[in-house]
Amino acid sequence: MATTHMSKSRAVRARFNHPVIDSDGHTVEFEPGVMDYLKQVGGARMVERYKAEWNSGIAGSLGSLFGWYRLSPEERRDQRATRSPWWGLPTKNALDRATATLPKLLYERLDDIGLDVTVLYPSMGLLPPHIDDAELRQASCRAFNMFHADIFREYSDRMVPVAVIPMHTPQEAIEELEYAVKTLGFKAVMMAGHVLRPIPAVARTAPQAARYATWLDTFCLESEYDYDSVWAKCIELQVTPTFHSAAMGWGSRTSISNYMYNHIGHFAAAGEALCKALFFGGVTRRFPSLRFGFLECGVGWASSLYADMIGHWVKRNGQAMENYNPANLNQEQLLDLFQRYGGKMVEGKLEHLRQGAAGGMLAGTKEDPATIDDWWRCGIEKPEDIKNLFVPNFYFGCEADDPMNASAFNTQVNPFGAKLKAVFSSDIGHWDVPDMTEVTEEAYELVEEGKITADNFRDFVFVNPAKLWTDMNPHFFKGTVVEKQVGKLLAE
Numbered sequence: 113m114a115t116t117h118m119s120k121s122r123a124v125r126a127r128f129n130h131p132v133i134d135s136d137g138h139t140v141e142f143e144p145g146v147m148d149y150l151k152q153v154g155g156a157r158m159v160e161r162y163k164a165e166w167n168s169g170i171a172g173s174l175g176s177l178f179g180w181y182r183l184s185p186e187e188r189r190d191q192r193a194t195r196s197p198w199w200g201l202p203t204k205n206a207l208d209r210a211t212a213t214l215p216k217l218l219y220e221r222l223d224d225i226g227l228d229v230t231v232l233y234p235s236m237g238l239l240p241p242h243i244d245d246a247e248l249r250q251a252s253c254r255a256f257n258m259f260h261a262d263i264f265r266e267y268s269d270r271m272v273p274v275a276v277i278p279m280h281t282p283q284e285a286i287e288e289l290e291y292a293v294k295t296l297g298f299k300a301v302m303m304a305g306h307v308l309r310p311i312p313a314v315a316r317t318a319p320q321a322a323r324y325a326t327w328l329d330t331f332c333l334e335s336e337y338d339y340d341s342v343w344a345k346c347i348e349l350q351v352t353p354t355f356h357s358a359a360m361g362w363g364s365r366t367s368i369s370n371y372m373y374n375h376i377g378h379f380a381a382a383g384e385a386l387c388k389a390l391f392f393g394g395v396t397r398r399f400p401s402l403r404f405g406f407l408e409c410g411v412g413w414a415s416s417l418y419a420d421m422i423g424h425w426v427k428r429n430g431q432a433m434e435n436y437n438p439a440n441l442n443q444e445q446l447l448d449l450f451q452r453y454g455g456k457m458v459e460g461k462l463e464h465l466r467q468g469a470a471g472g473m474l475a476g477t478k479e480d481p482a483t484i485d486d487w488w489r490c491g492i493e494k495p496e497d498i499k500n501l502f503v504p505n506f507y508f509g510c511e512a513d514d515p516m517n518a519s520a521f522n523t524q525v526n527p528f529g530a531k532l533k534a535v536f537s538s539d540i541g542h543w544d545v546p547d548m549t550e551v552t553e554e555a556y557e558l559v560e561e562g563k564i565t566a567d568n569f570r571d572f573v574f575v576n577p578a579k580l581w582t583d584m585n586p587h588f589f590k591g592t593v594v595e596k597q598v599g600k601l602l603a604e
Contacts (some may be wrong), residue, residue, distance in 0.1 A: 121226030121552035129569050131228035131594040132552055133577035136407045136509045136537030140201060140212040140235045141259065150255035157545060158251050158487035165243060188368045194361045195371045202546045211548060214542035219267045223457055225540065226552025228594050231272045231300055233407065234260065235541060240279040241304035247495055251276050261296040269592050272300055274354070279304040279331065285342045299588055305386045306330050328362065330386045332393025341348065343399050343404045350585035357382040359461030383409035384417060387506060394489030396505040403583045407509035411534040412516035414508050421502065422495045422527045429492070430485030499528050507580040509537035511544060512555040517572065518563040535580055537575040575601060
């Protein structure tokens, strides 16, 4: 079903001799097909439970995603119900709508979209890893994985589906990783990027409020569980942990009326929360060969985070904290200066200084020297160490039309001349892409506008995506149409 004319993206793709690897396209699942697999996994009652969960709003680690629609305006305000996503799929283009659901049709149209290979993430399948009900969560993830493995198997030379992995406990994550990779043959996985857990004190004293009083478990700092076994299993199975999690419903993204207010930046917020946890939790230090992908969240926030980390370490590392220790303040010198220059403002009030309050707002508090260094898990001795624990390990999925993609390649601004690992992510299938045949052309506009170089573009659509997947599994692209070109790249 190829188009009869040269599409914009097909024309752009013809300009260069390297592949375009899409690291985040989307399939839109045919729900009756998924339900057949869920019935296999858990029987007819499990299907009923899944549909009931969907109809109730998918309450869980994503909040009540669709419960907003069941409430009146008054109830929404009373409950502070977060505005749910409005229409989420392109419909004006029926061809694209069908393409997102039918693997055969997508396969036929990949050249018109300008893609050589696409790694496909789910749509409905984004939700099951966040369901609170453990039995339903695990059964749903298993059903979606079985469904996607089967429908994409005969198109594996150009389309690679991801398995969805729940992360409520390390045990269930490892169990589904094992099944997805060893039994179903998945090469790519998508993990839940966080779990919203109830605050224990609230759960004890006000159980009905526990679902609203939550804390964000990002697995690496202060978690209820040790997730090192999960990271080790990823290395063993040669799969890259990637994350495609939402942040609507927590933080500032809780408007009851404006979806755009909730949506803008929410993938970035979820990515940043996990990325910081992986870094400060020392995961990249303990597992230096492990790579992580944060999908659909862009790279602008990552450029800022990387620079902020270095700036914070310089001013607030363990040794530098002595610059702020109230005990180091020369009280006599300070008193003398206040007496000489304070005038009427301090007249009769200098006893305040003599009591030690000049050391700062928290001068009277005690700090344990053993807990003052927030960087201790990272083993950082110099600012360059931050670059070495951040830049090689993290990859950032960037939509084609995002001008901030250029920030990844700005060696004049990024500390130590770093290039962050931005990877091309088409997002085909979702509302951000009303015309699939324009995504590759949109990505190339940054070259035409002089914001990135042709070499940067090659890194964006080929080198970085190839390494995202092959750093963990050198054979990831074996049997695909880009196998030879990726092999040549890895041999450079």
